[in-house]
Amino acid sequence: MRPEDIRILLIEDNPDDVELTLRAFKKHNLSNHITVARDGEEALDIIFQRGKESAGELKHDLILLDLKLPKVDGMEVLRQIKENPETKVIPVIILTSSKEENDLAESYRLGANSYIRKPVNFEKFTKVVMQLGLYWLLINEPPPQKQ
């Protein structure tokens, strides 16, 4: 899998953050397939392909999840992803401004693969995201997909 083929679902409500993140990805030539969900409900609809005729194959290789979301919050989205045997194989990286220990512990308990606190310095942030994303997608062998 080449880096540009990676399909990423970015779940983030802040449009500025979305724009900055997209720019960072583009700059590093990481992915041309980025879907953005603006709240928890939309994210779940996309992940579980609700409102569509039938559930097809998984459309994303990596999910970047902000914890603080409108409607359904990030923790709930994470829970549903990791409860579903179909979706739980997708690596989920938690992106949050919070450094609360409770959030950290709860995220790992629910099965998050990484937890990143967004630094104020955007450069650092982009670097971290890239490194993690690459780790999970390129270095780490994903589980075999059902044919």
Next chain:
Amino acid sequence: MKKIYLSLSTKMFLFTMIPFVLVIIIISILSIQHRIEYERALTSNRIEAYVTLLESGDLSFNSIKQKKKLEKLFNEKVLSAELIKRDRSIAFTTGGSEYEINKERIDKAFQGYIITFTKQNKIPVLISLRPIIVKNTVVGILHLELSFEKSNDRIKQHTLFVLFLDVFSIILSFLLTYFLSKKIILNRIKSLTDMCSEIRRGNLNYRLSVKSHDELGKLALTFNDTVGKLAERNQQLKEEKQKVLDNIRELERYREHLEELVKERTGKLEKSRTELDVLNKQLQAANKELEAFAYSVSHDLRAPLRNIDGFSQILLEDYSDILDKQGQHYLQRVRAGTQNMGQLIDDILSLSRSGRHHMDKKTINIEPIVREVCKSLENELKDRKVDFVVHECPPALADSHFVKIVFTNLLSNALKFTRIRENAKIEIGSMTEDGHTIFFTKDNGTGFDMKYADKLFVPFQRLHRAEEYEGSGIGLAIVQRIIHRHGGRIWAKSEIDVGTTFYFTL
């Protein structure tokens, strides 16, 4: 031998009566004897008087024959009277002599007077042989036989009278003794006994009536007095008992009052507890709110900062050709400002966390923690040479995580302010004062003016200019909060250009 117990009255009676009766009997016998003697003496005196008359010649010897005259003279019945001459012939006689006077007796009578009492047919008889002396010559002997019947009757009468007197006096003394023993002594003793019984029955108001002032009267008085004292004592005891009972009753009242008080207090306590519960819930709610606030500060305040920084960077990257050096410098300043604010937000959060997080107090060794902190700080030193001296420290009851934060803050401060020294020296140790352990960190750094000591622990309060020493001024506020949460105390001593020492207890 069986001992005979006599009653007191019997004893008294016997002791009084026996000597009395004996004396009466003796006196009576003596009196009767005396009467007999008297009667005899009377008769013999009369005979003597008659003979004297014969001897003086005032009466003729012939009068011997006159029996009736003689009887009148002697006041007794004359059985016989005769004059016996020297030649033993009878000169004059009344005749009827009952007794044969033998010669020997008559001879003897010529020598001296012979008088004899005898009995004839149970009647006492006096036989007198009296010599008659005329001119110193015994001319004859007067032989008289007198019946002593009249005298005897008088003696008998006297005896009867004496006997009567005896009986009378014995009866009288018997009665008197009886009265004395019974009425005067025994009855009073009995009344004493009765009183004793009464007292035994509990009647202490019983008193003896004292009529006389003899020994028994005194005894009764003493007894009354004793009983009076007893009654008084009894009364006192009763009063004391009453007092004790009163006290007990009062105690009972106090107890009831206390119970009420306890009930009331318990009620109040219950109410306070309920109020406290409510307050506690409110506090918990407030805490939750605070947590939510901290969370949103952490999350929401940082997001715009990130955006400012991000877009500033985009400007720097994509539009550097239209921005001159000055513009680029300003953009860098904007980015530095955002990062500074990010740091401030983080500091506020860690301060809030130091007051909020759960504490796990255990007995821990301070030294290893200090050494660990020193080591991690030494790693950050680049070309500086710092001498860390860790003295021996006793164990303390504290949360190791928080203690580590305390030492990290204090020692990084010490490092920061010893930057100016060629040979920086930082000491960590402890001392004991009034039984409390005081820990200290001492540096030879730049120090501060003690007049600002009270501002040392105020959050965001800095004693040095930002250009000189970086930092947000939150470190010591966090340290103080942690120390306070441990129930300890922290203070500092400093001198400009000499160094600063922080002291704290846990």
